[in-house]
Amino acid sequence: MNYSKYFSADVPSFLRSPVREIFRKVDLSAICSFAGGYPAACTFPLADIPGLTERVLSKYGTKALQYGATQGVLELRELIASRYGVPVSQVQITTSSQQGIDVCARVFLDPGDVVLASNPIYLGALQSFKAYRAEVVDLNDFMAGEGVVSQTASASLRPESPCHFDRPEGVEKSPAIKFIYVIPDFNNPTGKTLTLAEREELVALARELDCLIVEDSPYRELRYSGEAVTSIRELAPERTLQLGSFSKIFAPGFRLGWIIGPEELLEQIYVCKQCLDLCPPVLDQYLAAEFLGSGLLDANLEKSVAEYRRRRDLMVSLLEKYMPSGVSWTYPEGGLFLWLTLPPAVDTVALYDKALAAGVAYVAGSFFYTDGSHRNTMRLNFSFVAEAKMEPGIKLLASLVREADFGAGR
Numbered sequence: 001m002n003y004s005k006y007f008s009a010d011v012p013s014f015l016r017s018p019v020r021e022i023f024r025k026v027d028l029s030a031i032c033s034f035a036g037g038y039p040a041a042c043t044f045p046l047a048d049i050p051g052l053t054e055r056v057l058s059k060y061g062t063k064a065l066q067y068g069a070t071q072g073v074l075e076l077r078e079l080i081a082s083r084y085g086v087p088v089s090q091v092q093i094t095t096s097s098q099q100g101i102d103v104c105a106r107v108f109l110d111p112g113d114v115v116l117a118s119n120p121i122y123l124g125a126l127q128s129f130k131a132y133r134a135e136v137v138d139l140n141d142f143m144a145g146e147g148v149v150s151q152t153a154s155a156s157l158r159p160e161s162p163c164h165f166d167r168p169e170g171v172e173k174s175p176a177i178k179f180i181y182v183i184p185d186f187n188n189p190t191g192k193t194l195t196l197a198e199r200e201e202l203v204a205l206a207r208e209l210d211c212l213i214v215e216d217s218p219y220r221e222l223r224y225s226g227e228a229v230t231s232i233r234e235l236a237p238e239r240t241l242q243l244g245s246f247s248k249i250f251a252p253g254f255r256l257g258w259i260i261g262p263e264e265l266l267e268q269i270y271v272c273k274q275c276l277d278l279c280p281p282v283l284d285q286y287l288a289a290e291f292l293g294s295g296l297l298d299a300n301l302e303k304s305v306a307e308y309r310r311r312r313d314l315m316v317s318l319l320e321k322y323m324p325s326g327v328s329w330t331y332p333e334g335g336l337f338l339w340l341t342l343p344p345a346v347d348t349v350a351l352y353d354k355a356l357a358a359g360v361a362y363v364a365g366s367f368f369y370t371d372g373s374h375r376n377t378m379r380l381n382f383s384f385v386a387e388a389k390m391e392p393g394i395k396l397l398a399s400l401v402r403e404a405d406f407g408a409g410r
């Protein structure tokens with residue numbers, strides 16, 4: 001049977017995540033994987049879960065197993081509101097921050113609309129934007145005044161919303177640029193953090209363009225060095241949707257996140273979420289509320305931060321020890337990733353199967369570029385691999401890189 005006629009017009013725009021394809025093929029615990037963005041299992045508060053569950057069930061009884069409010073359970077929203085100093089009316093719980101991204105895409109984007117985002121970009125966000133047939137335009141090129149707009153974007157823009165990117169002569173207001181998508185703290189994939197001046201520049205651009213900002217912030221609380229920088233939401237609360245996640249500060253298996261934003265925007269997100277999942281998982285939310293409200297989350301976070309700081313420092317010292325000259329990397333102040341730039345001759349896409357067969361995995365950097373460029377880059381995750389495996393893993397990777405570089409005739 002030919003099924004293709006049944007698919008919607010959106011389906012050809014769905015992108016398959018190369019990272020998820022890696023997970024499908026490989027047992028990550030059997031090799032040395034620097035590929036996924038998985039937190040360290042030792043940071044999960046396994047021992048606390050039975051006690052938390054018992055407390056939740058005795059406090060809430062069957063309510064914890066019932067459908068709940070679409071905005072999320074009030075107890076959790078109140079705790080998030082007080083943690084981030086916002087009214088509870090500005091907090092929507094999401095079934096993970098990936099859903100937060102997707103719901104923003106669904107509520108704000110029409111086919112042909114434009115999202116400004118830095119290249120390389122988090123794949124999950126690219127997948128959502130593309131699934132709604134939006135165009136992703138490189139923010140750096142745009143800010144550099146290169147007047148960038150892709151052919152497909154200009155061709156598919158709705159006639160009533162023409163898109164002009166004529167910078168620097170003057171930024172045209174265009175309803176087609178709906179939002180700027182940014183990960184200001186410990187970016188996935190690069191590990192970089194935006195300075196206050198860079199954040200202010202982004203906010204100024206958003207105000208000039210009169211567009212929204214989606215501030216994707218799942219790693220903000222995982223800072224290992226340096227000083228916290230004011231969030232974009234704090235700089236521009238009137239136009240920012242800040243996405244948070246419990247995945248890296250509790251456990252990703254709960255699939256819980258939140259959005260903080262202006263009430264009028266959350267109202268539409270609330271209606272949209274009704275058709276997505278009716279409500280976020282109720283038992284999980286009560287567990288998160290108990291974990292956060294009892295102070296256990298902060299105590300656990302302190303331990304996770306110490307653990308990840310050690311792993312980051314270990315990975316950096318191993319890169320220094322083993323990587324050949326011509327390889328450079330970012331030094332992330334937090335989060336889970338660092339980004340390697342290799343000699344131009346090393347093609348990390350071509351090298352990948354060989355690396356996997358040898359027992360080490362990474363994500364080719366070009367997968368995070370909308371045009372597939374930068375094939376001499378890679379993303380390394382330092383949170384997942386057991387510390388004992390890190391040295392043999394980096395040593396092996398370094399030898400593969402050296403070989404590939406010499407093989408290319410250097």
Ligand SMILES: Cc1ncc(COP(=O)(O)O)c(C=O)c1O
Nearest residue numbers: 037096097098122188245247257
């Ligand atoms: C930048 C970014 N946003 C969102 C997510 C999704 O996180 P969640 O587990 O909350 O869906 C991730 C996951 O790695 C991420 O790196």
